[in-house]
Structures are given as structure tokens and as C-alpha cells.
Amino acid sequence: MDAPLQAPLQPPLHAPLQAPVGLDTASPAATRRQGGRFAEIALPASGVVIGIALILGPFLATVIRSLIYWDADGPALSANNFAGLFADPRFYQAVGNTVICGIGATLVSCMLGFCLAFLVSRTDMPGRRWFEIFNLVPFFLSPYVGAISWIYLAAPHSGILSRVLSDVFGLPADLIPIYGVGGATWVLSLFYTPYIYLFVIAPMRQMDPALEDAARVHGAGLWTTLRLVTVPLLFPALVSGALIVFVTSAGLFDVPLALASPRGIRTMPTEIFQLVQYPSDFGRAAAFGVVVMAVTILFTVLQRRYIDRRRFETVTGKGYRPRVIALRPGGRAAALALEAAYLGCGVVLPVMALLMVSFSSIWTGKVTAATLTTRNFEYVAFNYHLTQHAILNSLFLAVAGATLGVAISVLQAYYVNRGARRRRALVDAVLSLPLGIPGIILGLGFLILAVRTPLYSTLSIILIAYIARFFPFATRTVSAMVLAINPELEQSARASGATWLQTMRYVLVPLLLPAIVAAWLMLFVIFIRELGATILLYAQGTETISVALVVLSEHSSGFVAALAVIQLVLLLMAFSLFRATRAALIRA
Amino acid sequence: MAFVRITDLRKRFGDLLAVDGVSFAVEQGHTLALLGPSGCGKTTILRCLAGLEAGDGGSIEIAGTPVFDHDAGVNLLPEQRGLGIVFQSYAVWPHMTVAENVGFPLKVRRVGKAEIAARTGRILDMVGLAEARDKPATALSGGQQQRVALARALVHEPRLVLFDEPMSNLDAQLRARMRMELAVLQERLGFTAIYVTHDQEEAFSLAETVAVMNGGRIETIGDPRSVFARPPTPFVAEFLGLNVHRGRAVRSLPRGAAGGFLVEVALSGDLRVWGVLSGDRPAAAGASVLACTRKEHIAVAKRGGAAPVARPDAAGPPGEQVFGGVARAASFLGLEEQYIIAIDGIEIGAIQPPRGLRAGDAVTVTIRPEDCIVFVAAGAGTGG
Numbered sequence: 011m012d013a014p015l016q017a018p019l020q021p022p023l024h025a026p027l028q029a030p031v032g033l034d035t036a037s038p039a040a041t042r043r044q045g046g047r048f049a050e051i052a053l054p055a056s057g058v059v060i061g062i063a064l065i066l067g068p069f070l071a072t073v074i075r076s077l078i079y080w081d082a083d084g085p086a087l088s089a090n091n092f093a094g095l096f097a098d099p100r101f102y103q104a105v106g107n108t109v110i111c112g113i114g115a116t117l118v119s120c121m122l123g124f125c126l127a128f129l130v131s132r133t134d135m136p137g138r139r140w141f142e143i144f145n146l147v148p149f150f151l152s153p154y155v156g157a158i159s160w161i162y163l164a165a166p167h168s169g170i171l172s173r174v175l176s177d178v179f180g181l182p183a184d185l186i187p188i189y190g191v192g193g194a195t196w197v198l199s200l201f202y203t204p205y206i207y208l209f210v211i212a213p214m215r216q217m218d219p220a221l222e223d224a225a226r227v228h229g230a231g232l233w234t235t236l237r238l239v240t241v242p243l244l245f246p247a248l249v250s251g252a253l254i255v256f257v258t259s260a261g262l263f264d265v266p267l268a269l270a271s272p273r274g275i276r277t278m279p280t281e282i283f284q285l286v287q288y289p290s291d292f293g294r295a296a297a298f299g300v301v302v303m304a305v306t307i308l309f310t311v312l313q314r315r316y317i318d319r320r321r322f323e324t325v326t327g328k329g330y331r332p333r334v335i336a337l338r339p340g341g342r343a344a345a346l347a348l349e350a351a352y353l354g355c356g357v358v359l360p361v362m363a364l365l366m367v368s369f370s371s372i373w374t375g376k377v378t379a380a381t382l383t384t385r386n387f388e389y390v391a392f393n394y395h396l397t398q399h400a401i402l403n404s405l406f407l408a409v410a411g412a413t414l415g416v417a418i419s420v421l422q423a424y425y426v427n428r429g430a431r432r433r434r435a436l437v438d439a440v441l442s443l444p445l446g447i448p449g450i451i452l453g454l455g456f457l458i459l460a461v462r463t464p465l466y467s468t469l470s471i472i473l474i475a476y477i478a479r480f481f482p483f484a485t486r487t488v489s490a491m492v493l494a495i496n497p498e499l500e501q502s503a504r505a506s507g508a509t510w511l512q513t514m515r516y517v518l519v520p521l522l523l524p525a526i527v528a529a530w531l532m533l534f535v536i537f538i539r540e541l542g543a544t545i546l547l548y549a550q551g552t553e554t555i556s557v558a559l560v561v562l563s564e565h566s567s568g569f570v571a572a573l574a575v576i577q578l579v580l581l582l583m584a585f586s587l588f589r590a591t592r593a594a595l596i597r598a
Numbered sequence: 599m600a601f602v603r604i605t606d607l608r609k610r611f612g613d614l615l616a617v618d619g620v621s622f623a624v625e626q627g628h629t630l631a632l633l634g635p636s637g638c639g640k641t642t643i644l645r646c647l648a649g650l651e652a653g654d655g656g657s658i659e660i661a662g663t664p665v666f667d668h669d670a671g672v673n674l675l676p677e678q679r680g681l682g683i684v685f686q687s688y689a690v691w692p693h694m695t696v697a698e699n700v701g702f703p704l705k706v707r708r709v710g711k712a713e714i715a716a717r718t719g720r721i722l723d724m725v726g727l728a729e730a731r732d733k734p735a736t737a738l739s740g741g742q743q744q745r746v747a748l749a750r751a752l753v754h755e756p757r758l759v760l761f762d763e764p765m766s767n768l769d770a771q772l773r774a775r776m777r778m779e780l781a782v783l784q785e786r787l788g789f790t791a792i793y794v795t796h797d798q799e800e801a802f803s804l805a806e807t808v809a810v811m812n813g814g815r816i817e818t819i820g821d822p823r824s825v826f827a828r829p830p831t832p833f834v835a836e837f838l839g840l841n842v843h844r845g846r847a848v849r850s851l852p853r854g855a856a857g858g859f860l861v862e863v864a865l866s867g868d869l870r871v872w873g874v875l876s877g878d879r880p881a882a883a884g885a886s887v888l889a890c891t892r893k894e895h896i897a898v899a900k901r902g903g904a905a906p907v908a909r910p911d912a913a914g915p916p917g918e919q920v921f922g923g924v925a926r927a928a929s930f931l932g933l934e935e936q937y938i939i940a941i942d943g944i945e946i947g948a949i950q951p952p953r954g955l956r957a958g959d960a961v962t963v964t965i966r967p968e969d970c971i972v973f974v975a976a977g978a979g980t981g982g
Binding site for chain 1 (some may be wrong): 648676681691707835
């Protein structure tokens with residue numbers, strides 16, 4: 011656009027036009043022909059091949075390892091690992107506790123998530139625009155740090171809340187059972203509430219108000235309408251969210267590690283972790299892993315089936331403005347109390363506890379002027395090799411992992427939406443398999459794969475495991491956007507003379523930018539806090555922030571809290587960047 | 599020599615034969631319209647021409663160069679065919695300004711920036727969008743976006759421009775204006791055009807040649823006037839909106855110098871109508887035939903009381919045939935009025951200047967034999 015005003019000066023009607031460009035067969039474009047077709051087919055396919063390799067590698071490694079049993083004569087193919095696992099009462103304890111945690115967390119987060127989404131999207135609760143954003147904050151925080159913070163808050167005798175209860179109200183100092191299945195369920199519920207919230211808030215917004223109006227006009231009261239129309243219409247979203255939350259919360263390693271292990275309470279993820287520690291039994295760990303993978307895949311398939319059957323029940327695609335319910339003063343107070351309780355327990359109290367501990371030289375459950383210090387931060391940031399390494403490693407893993415993960419997710423999303431029609435559905439299903447597989451299981455698979463290879467105990471294997479575990483999140487985000495883009499936008503670029511690569515560069519990728527940025531930030535957040543896969547794959551020198559937190563938790567709560575605060579700052583920065591770019595991109 | 603030549607093109611989607619052995623040629627600078635109902639394969643042909651689909655058989659030649667030849671394994675990429683295309687959805691890129699959209703074909707051809715600006719400005723002038731060049735493309739109305747798409751398809755001066763129902767999202771007035779402007783642009787730039795539409799008016803007004811398609815095949819191809827005046831097949835007649843009635847031939851008389859035959863067709867009961875059958879073979883008595891009449895050719899008049907109605911003369915074809923009927927429905931279209939009239943249980947549509955008829959009125963209907971086109975039904979014989 012350097013010489014913009016020339017055109018109008020020319021006589022518009024009889025301006026001589028240049029010789030037709032005509033066919034490009036004799037031009038350099040023809041020599042690019044093979045290259046063009048090659049890139050168009052090979053690049054998206056390579057994304058898919060990488061994705062499938064990342065899934066199948068650890069999966070097959072785990073399955074094969076589970077069938078190899080070592081005895082006095084050496085390794086042999088057998089079902090002994092499974093036999094041993096199923097004969098072990100600890101297996102059933104672990105599974106039982108995990109199922110209880112998972113069901114409990116699912117029920118609580120369903121109730122909380124549904125209520126919060128309803129208050130924000132369908133009532134005139136004061137400040138609901140702010141709550142709409144803040145309700146998502148726990149989604150971006152580390153569950154491990156959340157669990158630690160709740161220890162600071164509620165541990166018997168030394169917890170801040172426990173101290174308040176005993177000092178002020180004279181209640182027993184070990185009233186709150188934070189250690190154990192109940193405590194783990196509580197913290198998991200706080201962290202998975204935003205998942206349900208996200209699952210139901212979109213259909214709540216897009217619900218055709220006429221569906222509810224019709225019930226009101228035909229004689230149903232507000233509560234009857236809610237019970238008989240609104241909730242049943244949102245049920246599919248709620249159920250599919252609940253299935254996801256159940257598998258992911260049950261498979262999460264972070265929270266049971268902090269809250270169940272200290273009391274010797276077995277759960278599935280911590281038990282697998284124990285099996286890999288000295289004296290390790292990889293065969294049994296792999297067998298446990300196979301069982302978990304089978305159950306997870308079953309749940310993922312169930313969820314997909316369910317969604318496929320119930321889709322578009324309430325969402326008509328039109329931009330409805332659903333009816334807003336005016337709360338009475340009592341209802342308003344109750345709504346605000348629920349919001350305050352959730353954000354208090356999920357964000358404010360844990361962050362407050364972290365800050366208090368991180369600025370205290372010794373932790374007794376109280377902050378006093380005598381113990382106030384910044385030494386923890388100085389030490390963690392400047393003097394301690396482990397934590398410095400950990401911060402740099404985490405940043406490297408998050409940036410490199412998010413970039414690579416998003417790159418292959420764009421290729422996969424292209425393949426799934428634009429590629430060979432027949433293979434799409436299968437590829438899509440295979441590529442979403444890792445969605446629910448617990449990090450520790452995938453970590454185990456990569457550990458089995460990498461043992462005795464140069465990758466063992468490198469940052470690279472952690473990077474690969476991160477991408478393998480989490481690329482489907484990015485692929486889903488990007489794929490949803492590709493689906494919404496009319497292929498004619500790309501086709502007209504091709505017909506205008508652009509090669510496939512030019513079309514990607516000038517048309518598709520710019521159009522996908524909002525999804526690409528969102529997916530990148532999401533992966534960044536996930537990688538900064540990842541623990542389940544890392545805990546099995548790290549070695550000296552490749553610790554991450556989360557691993558350092560676990561290692562330090564046996565020594566100094568001050569260092570742990572300071573490092574957790576640093577991690578928290580990184581996560582909140584990503585969150586605000588997410589909000590900011592989202593707003594900017596939507597405006598553009 | 600033909601500029602575009604398609605030979606025996608075939609394209610299959612699963613079990614559906616979308617294009618079933620289509621061949622045609624277009625002269626340089628001419629417009630061919632592919633006309634047909636949705637699903638007839640017309641858009642698939644266009645997409646094969648553009649290289650967006652690969653055919654399963656046949657060949658396509660543009661400017662003497664084979665761009666697709668199934669047997670020879672030739673299939674040029676879309677970007678190597680040097681075309682312009684305008685989609686029904688416009689496919690204007692929402693993340694670019696008007697000028698960036700229009701300049702794109704030049705940019706990917708590595709034309710210099712100054713020249714891109716000049717040529718973009720010139721073409722935007724031609725489509726009347728000079729003012730909008732720096733606006734984001736999405737800020738424009740549908741009609742303006744359509745002009746952006748048109749400018750983008752023309753800016754690199756392609757010798758062949760493809761139009762895929764480009765006007766079906768515009769309102770009637772805008773459509774009429776765009777048709778005129780498009781004709782002027784083609785006159786000035788001299789490109790060859792292939793134009794897909796389901797709107798006969800659009801096809802007839804823009805094209806030198808109209809190909810009517812049905813079920814993946816070309817039903818008829820010819821100049822608009824002859825296709826319009828004498829639809830050569832029952833499908834074309836029905837697609838063009840004629841009344842089509844099935845009946846049985848009673849007798850055929852040679853028409854003499856005019857060629858063809860006058861055929862008396864028994865429609866239902868004792869209702870008979872004379873029409874013209876082309877060709878050199880008469881319809882056998884009792885053969886299943888179709889009688890087609892254009893709605894505008896059916897004269898309707900109010901009938902006072904139960905006045906007797908002339909029946910066709912049994913002796914021979916009359917100059918005009920008059921029937922008695924009842925108006926079933928009337929809808930006012932402005933300059934004209936559309937009627938549905940029942941004659942002896944047969945319904946027939948008529949479009950006439952407003953006569954002020956209402957549903958239930960008794961009417962007389964007049965049809966000249968030469969306005970009634972008779973076809974011998976496919977697989978003719980005694981089947982109903």
C-alpha cells in the first residue's frame with residue numbers, strides 16, 4: 011500500500027489492462043507443483059502421525075511391560091503381574107479410595123459449578139460480570155499448591171483456620187479432617203468446579219428463552235420451570251462434564267500426594283508412584299496402568315457417545331439473550347454468600363495462607379512481627395540451585411511444549427476437518443484418547459519407553475510426555491475454530507493463485523489466531539504446574555517447579571510457599587494474558 | 599477454437615454420481631451458464647474446473663492446456679490454473695481490509711507493492727468500491743462484499759472466471775443491477791465466464807450458452823432464446839416453470855411447412871388439447887405424452903354465469919381452443935397476477951395481467967395449439 015493514490019488518477023473506464031496472467035503451467039509455479047501437493051498432504055498427516063505415535067508409544071510400552079514378569083529365570087511373558095495386582099488388597103483399597111474421591115469431587119463440583127454458572131448467567135446477582143471471570147481462576151491454579159495451602163489452612167494444630175477455631179472458639183485443634191479422603195475430595199472439588207462451570211455456562215447462555223417462557227405461560231412457577239425444563243435441558247452438558255471430571259479428578263496425582271499419602275491412605279495415583287519407587291515393581295505398576303487406561307478409555311468413549319447423541323438439544327445457534335431472573339434481597343444475599351464461600355475457599359484463603367507462610371521464617375500457624383521475613387524468596391530465587399533450575403526448567407518446558415503442542419494441534423485440526431473424509435472420524439477419536447488418561451500413567455509409559463535410551467532423565471522426555479498428554483486440549487480448541495471457518499475462504503485463496511502454504515500463512519492461520527493464542531496459553535498453564543507425569547520422569551537437574559515443591563515439602567514450608575507464590579504469579583500472568591488477548595482478539 | 603473444453607467429466611461422491619459424463623466447450627470471451635436445481639452437479643463441475651475437486655474420469659482443457667486429464671494423470675493445483683472465482687458465500691477474508699482482499703491474487707504472484715496498489719485501486723473503481731478500500735471487509739454490506747469478491751476474482755486479469763451462484767444471497771433489485779454491471783465488466787475485460795445458477799433469469803440474461811443440468815448430466819445446451827422458446831425436454835420445461843400434464847395421444851397430423859406434427863392429446867375424461875410435437879415422427883395413437891404450456895401463454899377471462907363453453911372441434915385443430923374452468927387461487931404479483939385454474943379436475947397455472955379474478959370465479963381459458971408443446975414421454979407406450 012505504498013502508492014495508494016495512483017489508481018483514481020488513471021482514467022478508470024479505458025485503463026489499458028496488462029497482458030493476462032493466464033495459466034501458470036510454464037512459470038516457476040509449475041516447478042513448485044509437486045512441492046505444493048506434497049506439503050498439502052504430508053504436513054497435516056505428519057501432525058497426525060506424531061500424535062498417534064505419542065499416544066501409541068507409551069500405551070504399547072505399558073501394555074507390553076505389564077505382560078512381562080521377571081522371576082529367578084529372567085523375564086517371561088505372563089499374566090502374573092495382573093494376578094499379583096488383583097490378589098493384592100492394597101489394589102482394592104487404592105481403587106476404592108480413588109473412586110470415593112472421584113465421585114465426591116464430581117458431585118460437589120457439579121452442584122457448585124451448576125449454581126455458580128446459573129447465578130452468573132441467569133440472575134441479576136450484583137457484580138456478576140466480575141464473578142464470571144473470577145470463578146475461572148481456580149482453573150488456572152495448581153492443585154498441588156492448592157492442597158498445600160489447605161494444609162497451611164486446616165492442618166491439625168498448625169493450620170491457620172484450626173488455630174482460629176481452637177484459640178477463638180475453643181474447639182478441638184484437629185477438628186478439620188484435611189488429611190485423608192475427605193480433605194482430598196474437598197480440594198479436588200474446589201479445583202474441578204470451574205470445569206463443570208465451563209461445561210454448563212455456554213448452553214445456559216444459548217438456551218432459547220422461549221423454552222422457559224412456554225413453561226411459564228402454560229402455568230409452571232419459577233421453581234417448577236427450573237426443575238422440569240431448565241435443568242433437564244442442561245442435563246446433557248452436566249452429565250458429559252461430570253464424566254470428564256470423574257476420570258480426571260480420580261486420576262490426579264497432586265492432591266492425594268499432599269493429603270492422603272502423609273496418612274498412609276492409598277489411592278490409585280499414589281500407589282502407582284509407590285510401585286515405581288525403590289524397590290520398584292514396574293510389571294505390577296504397568297498392570298495397574300493398563301487397568302486404569304482401560305477404564306479411562308471406556309469413560310471417554312461413553313462421554314463421546316453421550317455427547318453425540320444429545321448434541322444441539324438446547325443450542326440453536328442463534329444468539330439468544332436468556333431471561334435474567336431478578337433476585338429478591340434474601341436470594342441476593344444467599345447468592346453472594348455462595349460466591350464468597352467458593353472464591354474464599356478456592357482462591358482467597360489459599361493464596362493468603364501461601365503468602366503468610368512464604369513471608370514467615372518459621373511456621374506455627376500464626377504470623378508475628380518476629381517471624382516476618384523475605385529470606386524465603388531471596389533464597390528460592392537467588393541462592394538455591396534446585397529452585398533456580400526448577401523455575402528455568404518449568405519455563406522452558408512450558409514455552410517449548412506449548413509452542414510444539416500448538417503447532418501439531420493446528421496440523422491435526424486441519425487434517426481432522428479438511429483431510430481425507432473417510433479417515434477423519436477415526437483419527438479424531440484416536441487423537442482424543444489421552445484426554446482422560448492420568449498424567450502419572452502416561453509418565454509411567456514414557457518411563458518404560460525411555461529407560462536405557464539417551465532420552466532417560468532428560469528434559470526432552472518430560473517435554474515429549476507433556477505434549478503427548480495434553481495436545482488433545484489444544485487440538486480440540488483449534489479444531490472447533492477450523493470447523494467454524496468456511497472452507498471457501500481457503501479455496502478462494504487457492505483459486506486466486508496462492509499455494510497451500512501461502513493459503514495457510516495468509517488466510518487460515520491468521521483466522522485461527524484467537525484459538526491458537528488460547529490453546530498456547532492453556533498449554534503453558536498446564537505445563538507450568540504439571541506434576542503427575544513429571545514426578546516419574548525427572549532426574550537431578552531436570553526438576554520442575556512442581557517437583558521442587560514436592561522435594562522441598564519434606565524440608566521447609568517457607569521455601570515451598572515462596573516457590574509456590576512464584577508459580578502462582580506465573581499462572582496468574584498467563585491468566586490475565588488470556589483475558590487480555592481474548593478481549594483484544596474479539597475486538598479485532 | 600474453444601477456450602474451455604470439458605470432455606466426459608465424471609465425479610462420484612460415495613454412491614452418488616454427481617457428474618455423469620459431462621462435455622461442453624466455451625468460446626473465448628463467452629459466458630456459459632450451468633442451470634439446474636440444487637444437487638444436479640453444476641457446482642461440482644465448477645469445482646472440478648477450479649481444481650478444488652478431482653474428477654473420477656474425463657478431461658478439462660483451459661486455453662489449450664490440459665489442466666485435468668484422468669487417464670493421463672494430469673491434475674493441476676488450483677493455484678496453477680490462473681483463474682478467478684466468486685463463491686456464493688463471497689468468501690471475503692474477514693481479517694483483511696478490502697484492498698488486502700482484492701490485492702491478494704497479485705500478492706501471491708509476487709507483484710510489486712506499488713503495482714498491487716495501482717491495480718487494486720483500478721479494479722475497485724470499476725466495481726464502485728474505491729471509497730471502501732481501507733475498510734475491514736466485514737464492515738461491508740452483502741452486496742458490497744460481493745463486489746469485493748468480484749474485484750478479487752478479476753484483479754489478476756484471469757482469462758477464465760468462475761461464478762458459483764454469486765447472487766443468490768442478494769435481494770432482487772441488487773441482483774438485477776449486479777447482472778448489468780457484470781455484463782459491462784465482461785465486455786470491458788473480455789474474460790470467459792462459467793456461471794452456475796439455479797435462477798433461469800440470471801442464466802438467460804448473462805450467458806451466450808445455457809446448459810440445463812439434471813442428475814449429473816446436461817439435459818440440454820443451447821442459446822438462451824431457443825432453450826427458452828422451446829424447451830427440448832419435459833425436465834427442462836418443468837424446470838423453466840411450464841405447466842406439464844401427462845396425457846395420451848389421440849391422433850397426429852403433419853404440420854406441413856412448419857415441420858413437426860399437430861397432436862391431439864386426451865388429458866382426462868373428454869378433455870382434449872391440441873399441441874405441437876417437434877421432430878419427424880408422429881406420436882402413435884395411445885402413446886403416453888406430456889403437454890406443456892407456458893403460464894404466460896394461457897389467456898384467462900371471467901365467464902359470465904353458466905354460459906356454454908366451446909369444446910375443441912372434433913373435426914381438426916382449431917385456431918384457438920377455449921375451455922371452461924374455475925379459478926382455485928389468485929395471487930397478485932404487481933404487474934401480473936398468478937392463477938391456479940381447475941379444468942375438469944386438472945389444475946393449470948396461468949400468469950396474466952391482473953384480471954381481478956378471485957378464487958371461485960368461473961373463467962374461460964384460451965390456449966393456442968402452437969403454445970402447447972407436446973413430448974412423447976420417455977419409455978413411451980401404454981404406461982401411465
